[in-house]
Amino acid sequence: MGxxxxxxxxxxxxLDGHDRGAKxxxxxxRDAGMEVIYTGLxxxxxxxxxxxxxxxxxxxxxxxxxxxxxxxxxRVLDLLRTNGQSNVCVFLGGIIPxxxxxxxxxxxVSGVYGPGTSTDQIVNDVRRLAxxxxxxx
Amino acid sequence: MDLAQEVLGxxxxxxxxxxxxxxxxxxxxxxxxxxxxxxTGKAQRIGVTGxxxxxxxxxxxxxxLHLRRSDSPRRVAILAVDPTSPFTGGAILGxxxxxxxxSGDPGVFIRxxxxxxxxxxxxxxxxxxxxxxxxxGFDVILIETVGAGQAEVDIARLAHTVLVVxxxxxxxxxxxxxxxxxxxxxxxxxxxxxxxGVEATERALLGMLQLAHxxxxxxxxxxxxxxxxxxxxxxxxxxxxxxxxxxxALQVSAQFDDWxxxxxxxxxxxxxxxxxxxxxIEKHAAHLHSNGGWERREAARxxxxxxxxxxxxxxxxxxxxTPAAHYEAVLERxxxxxxxxxxxxxxxxxxxxx
Numbered sequence: 028m029g030x031x032x033x034x035x036x037x038x039x040x041x042l043d044g045h046d047r048g049a050k051x052x053x054x055x056x057r058d059a060g061m062e063v064i065y066t067g068l069x070x071x072x073x074x075x076x077x078x079x080x081x082x083x084x085x086x087x088x089x090x091x092x093x094x095x096x097x098x099x100x101x102r103v104l105d106l107l108r109t110n111g112q113s114n115v116c117v118f119l120g121g122i123i124p125x126x127x128x129x130x131x132x133x134x135x136v137s138g139v140y141g142p143g144t145s146t147d148q149i150v151n152d153v154r155r156l157a158x159x160x161x162x163x164x
Numbered sequence: 165m166d167l168a169q170e171v172l173g174x175x176x177x178x179x180x181x182x183x184x185x186x187x188x189x190x191x192x193x194x195x196x197x198x199x200x201x202x203x204t205g206k207a208q209r210i211g212v213t214g215x216x217x218x219x220x221x222x223x224x225x226x227x228x229l230h231l232r233r234s235d236s237p238r239r240v241a242i243l244a245v246d247p248t249s250p251f252t253g254g255a256i257l258g259x260x261x262x263x264x265x266x267s268g269d270p271g272v273f274i275r276x277x278x279x280x281x282x283x284x285x286x287x288x289x290x291x292x293x294x295x296x297x298x299x300x301g302f303d304v305i306l307i308e309t310v311g312a313g314q315a316e317v318d319i320a321r322l323a324h325t326v327l328v329v330x331x332x333x334x335x336x337x338x339x340x341x342x343x344x345x346x347x348x349x350x351x352x353x354x355x356x357x358x359x360x361g362v363e364a365t366e367r368a369l370l371g372m373l374q375l376a377h378x379x380x381x382x383x384x385x386x387x388x389x390x391x392x393x394x395x396x397x398x399x400x401x402x403x404x405x406x407x408x409x410x411x412x413a414l415q416v417s418a419q420f421d422d423w424x425x426x427x428x429x430x431x432x433x434x435x436x437x438x439x440x441x442x443x444x445i446e447k448h449a450a451h452l453h454s455n456g457g458w459e460r461r462e463a464a465r466x467x468x469x470x471x472x473x474x475x476x477x478x479x480x481x482x483x484x485x486t487p488a489a490h491y492e493a494v495l496e497r498x499x500x501x502x503x504x505x506x507x508x509x510x511x512x513x514x515x516x517x518x
Binding site (some may be wrong): 053064082 | 177267268
């Protein structure tokens with residue numbers, strides 16, 4: 028009864044077909060006691076925003092290895108904002124060049140986790156940010 | 165900023181937030197549920213259950229597509245339940261992976277739920293979430309259970325029509341005559357019917373149907389809320405009308421003996437057999453409406469929900485009225501085997517009255 032769970036959407040936007048990383052992160056978040064909605068490959072930003080809304084998630088994790096992050100991420104952030112979900116934290120994984128990171132953070136991305144990041148760090152960041160959202164909701 | 169009003173007004177973000185509140189059992193969620201209650205009772209609830217890997221999510225996807233593409237499209241909500249890990253409390257909810265065809269349609273709303281410790285194939289809050297979606301104006305609510313084996317029959321109480329989805333090659337014919345999940349089927353679906361072994365599966369299911377109508381014992385072993393103590397062994401304590409509810413529920417199934425569950429083959433990923441399945445569902449709904457079965461199912465469901473709430477409320481009230489020290493003292497004597505569990509219950513309930 029009356030328990031509050033952290034809900035996270037893990038999605039792969041764009042056209043690359045490698046979801047190993049997304050699955051590792053999904054599994055780590057699950058093992059940390061969170062409810063992870065996994066949507067699979069080749070999601071459009073519209074599909075991701077719609078899922079985030081219907082599932083009322085606290086966070087959205089995007090895994091992008093295609094190089095299209097500077098197109099896809101702003102679009103997801105825009106749609107979340109349009110839907111009234113600007114308080115949902117969005118974090119990134121995959122192959123993101125260092126020089127793009129400052130701009131992504133400035134856009135509102137909460138964290139960029141490249142290869143080699145420990146899952147503990149992701150779990151702790153998501154937990155902290157989600158707690159902030161739930162307290163403010 | 166009243167969530168219930170916004171939900172009635174068609175605000176999808178408010179709907180999503182209210183579903184979370186109800187799922188978490190918050191006071192705001194319960195208050196909104198109460199406010200919405202007069203608006204419920206219109207939706208058709210269709211349950212989809214069956215073993216893991218038989219294609220339930222793909223079937224739900226196709227059924228929803230079919231309902232949306234019909235001449236008079238119906239608004240469809242989907243509740244998809246996946247299991248919570250008993251070790252970490254976390255869950256991976258992956259049913260949306262098979263439902264991407266429904267994306268972008270404002271007449272569809274998909275919500276994933278974790279079972280959160282419930283063992284009957286649904287989550288404790290599934291019924292509440294279905295009520296919210298009903299009030300929000302969805303005509304059909306498709307409820308997909310966790311991959312269920314032989315005992316997860318909660319869906320039989322919540323749905324008007326239950327589809328049990330099987331697939332070729334999952335078990336021999338003795339599996340088909342065991343008690344449990346097959347007995348709650350209003351419609352049997354053999355999905356993946358393009359796979360080898362489909363004839364044998366169909367033969368086993370048809371044989372099972374000929375052997376027996378649904379047993380009236382189906383609801384006798386129904387899941388008890390696991391945090392509630394089992395009071396039944398105390399013979400004279402029969403203040404809970406629980407047995408009456410169970411009987412009502414099983415009588416409902418007995419009254420449907422005149423409905424022989426059809427066996428429908430489908431290949432969900434190719435959309436084969438879906439139109440036929442939808443026709444069977446409509447036939448079953450018409451059958452329920454024609455003989456008063458719809459109302460009886462509603463009444464039985466409400467009675468069992470009432471009894472569950474009553475149990476929770478009685479226990480909560482009893483806890484409030486009973487000093488913790490008294491409970492601890494009885495527990496201490498129980499663990500030292502100075503009392504039997506039945507004597508302990510008697511002691512606690514009678515001590516309460518003094």
